[in-house]
Amino acid sequence: MNYSALITLAQKLIQQPSVSPNHHSCHEIIANYLEKLNFNVELMRFDNTLNLWAFHSCKKQQKHTTLLFIGHTDVVDPGDPQFWDYPPFSGLVHNNMLHGRGAIDMKGALAAMLVATANFIDQYPNYQGRIAFLITSDEEGSGINGTTKVVESLIARNEHINYCIVGEPSSQDQLGDVIKNGRRGSLTGQLTIHGSQGHVAYPQFSKNPIHLIIPALSDLLNITWDREKSILFPPTAIQITNIYSNHKNNNVTPHTVILNFNVRFNDKCSIDNIKRYINDIFTRHTLPYNINWKLSAEPYFSKPGQLTNVAINAIKYYQKFEPRLETTGGTSDGRFIAKMGTEVIELGARNHMIHKVNEYIDLIDLKLLSSIYKKIIEDLILIQ
Numbered sequence: 001m002n003y004s005a006l007i008t009l010a011q012k013l014i015q016q017p018s019v020s021p022n023h024h025s026c027h028e029i030i031a032n033y034l035e036k037l038n039f040n041v042e043l044m045r046f047d048n049t050l051n052l053w054a055f056h057s058c059k060k061q062q063k064h065t066t067l068l069f070i071g072h073t074d075v076v077d078p079g080d081p082q083f084w085d086y087p088p089f090s091g092l093v094h095n096n097m098l099h100g101r102g103a104i105d106m107k108g109a110l111a112a113m114l115v116a117t118a119n120f121i122d123q124y125p126n127y128q129g130r131i132a133f134l135i136t137s138d139e140e141g142s143g144i145n146g147t148t149k150v151v152e153s154l155i156a157r158n159e160h161i162n163y164c165i166v167g168e169p170s171s172q173d174q175l176g177d178v179i180k181n182g183r184r185g186s187l188t189g190q191l192t193i194h195g196s197q198g199h200v201a202y203p204q205f206s207k208n209p210i211h212l213i214i215p216a217l218s219d220l221l222n223i224t225w226d227r228e229k230s231i232l233f234p235p236t237a238i239q240i241t242n243i244y245s246n247h248k249n250n251n252v253t254p255h256t257v258i259l260n261f262n263v264r265f266n267d268k269c270s271i272d273n274i275k276r277y278i279n280d281i282f283t284r285h286t287l288p289y290n291i292n293w294k295l296s297a298e299p300y301f302s303k304p305g306q307l308t309n310v311a312i313n314a315i316k317y318y319q320k321f322e323p324r325l326e327t328t329g330g331t332s333d334g335r336f337i338a339k340m341g342t343e344v345i346e347l348g349a350r351n352h353m354i355h356k357v358n359e360y361i362d363l364i365d366l367k368l369l370s371s372i373y374k375k376i377i378e379d380l381i382l383i384q
Contacts, residue, residue, distance in 0.1 A: 001119055001374065003367050007098065009033065010111035010366060011091035013073065014100035020074035021049045021145070023137035026107075027073060030135060033114055037121055039133075044153065048138075049145035053154070055132040056117075058125065066130040067307075067380055068164040068342070069113045069373075070147065070333055072139035075102040076355050083357045096363045103361040109167030109348040110135070112366060116373035120381075129381040132161070139333055143296075147333040155340060163307040163380060164344045165373070166334040169351035170326075175365045176315035176372060180346035181308060182301035182327035183335065184233050184264040187274055187293065194288040197247070197255040209257040210245060216285040220261075223277050226268040232301050233266035233327045236274075267299050300335040301327065302344040307380065311345055314375040318368060347372070 009029075018024040027050050031041045034054045041054040057064060078088035078101040086092045088101040098108065117131055136146035154161075170180045193213045198206020217240075225236035240261045245254035263274050275293065282289045302308075304325065315323050329351075334344040349369060353359045 001367070001371055002115060003370075005118075006111055006115040006366065006370055007093065007363065009115060010098060010103070010108050011093070013107040013111060014091035014098070014102050015089055016073070017089045018073050018075055018102070018137065019077050020141035021138040023050050023073045027052050027135065027137065030073070030110070030114065030133075033118075034133065037118055044150055046145035046149045049149075050137050051146060051150045052133065052135040053150055055130055056121065057130040058127055064128065064130045065381060066132055066161045066163070067377060068132040068134060068161045068337065069117070069167065070134050070164060070337065071106055071110045071113065071167045072136050072146070072333070073107065073110070074137045074140050075105070075107070076140050079357065085358050088359075093363070097360040098363055098366060099358065099360045101359055103353075103359050104169050104349045104351065105354040105359070106167050106169060106348060108361040108366050109169070109369060112370035113165075113167055113373055116370045116377060120374055120377045124378075124382065127381055131377065131381070136333070143333070148336045151336045151340065159340075161337065161340055161342045164334065164337045164342045165307070165311075165376065166332055166337075166344065166346040167348045168332050168334075168346045169349045169354055170329075170346045171348065171350040172352075173350070174319065174321075175350060175368050176319050176323050176347070177321070178326050179308065179311055179315075179323045180327065180329065180332070180334075181304060181325050181344065182232060183297070183299065183329060183331050184236070184266050184327065185271075185299040186296040186331050187263045187265060187271060188296060189261050189263070189278065189294075190292045191259040191261065191282070192290050193257045193259070193282075195253070195255060195257070198253050200251055200253055203253070206253045208253040210254065212287055213257055213259065216281055216287060219281045219285075220278065223281075225263075225274070225277070226266065228268055230266040230268045233299060236263065236265040236269040238263045265299065267301070271295065271298075297331040297335055300338045300344075302334070302338055302342075305343045307343045307376075308345055310376055310379045311347055311372075314372045314379065317375060318372055
């Protein structure tokens, strides 16, 4: 395994300030890398988002096993650089750590996938099968012009993908200790409670919507969402993310109060039921309200099969332990590929520093991740 090339590529990607949805030359770097490996590379632009679809096969076959790697080049905003020990887009290596925004989520994994593939092709130039990449610059943002649009195009072309590895940071305490094979759905709501504005000294002449909402919040946080336990996912749960009014004057009670919330839901709680439970609470409290809903993702679950078994064995080979299968955490682009009937797993770096100041990846983990990816390719493509 060419580890110096791995570190160099990861540094190049991290050094691009690709805050979502801007790829900031990352896609050109990756396209050039893949073209040198004789990949067929196609750049797909949808509105402000650039996506990359690429595939490689040595022998022309009507039927072949296709392994797809999915990743994203966009990162979240690093915030104020003064809070970072090193510039967030430096890609600096210090004390065996590669520092920078995206080191874990997920430019390190992208480099690991690419170098693993390059080493595989170099070692097995006449392999039978197909390796593909789908890389977007809009995963951390809205996601509406990213992977989902590419998948729509692939379905229209009758593309068939057997297996998919998403490079999201799935690991927790040790690299490879967790493989994700599903995620809960995500439903966001913006609730507006209407009152009437007035002087704080004369509450009898106004209706303070902040006071009105307080009794209902306890009921909201104590909803029994799941009528039976899911065997595939964690329980459905709600989190209130913001409460604010339309006034900043301490002498005035507001006309409205706005509450933002998010529900992560499993297969035992439908979208319709979530809306009904929440509407029932505010109707029961006789509050004048309206809610704007946004569905970000529905739950997806990928039944463990050949890919999962191969990934487990690859991790056992290098790490000497067996990983856990989980469906915890946030949404991922794996849900779009799952619609194609593809077996999907998420396997990447440890997630302890995602979206944090001073994000970094241990070089030992980076090298190990690339080795695990290569063994998965070998065991899936060569042993058919």
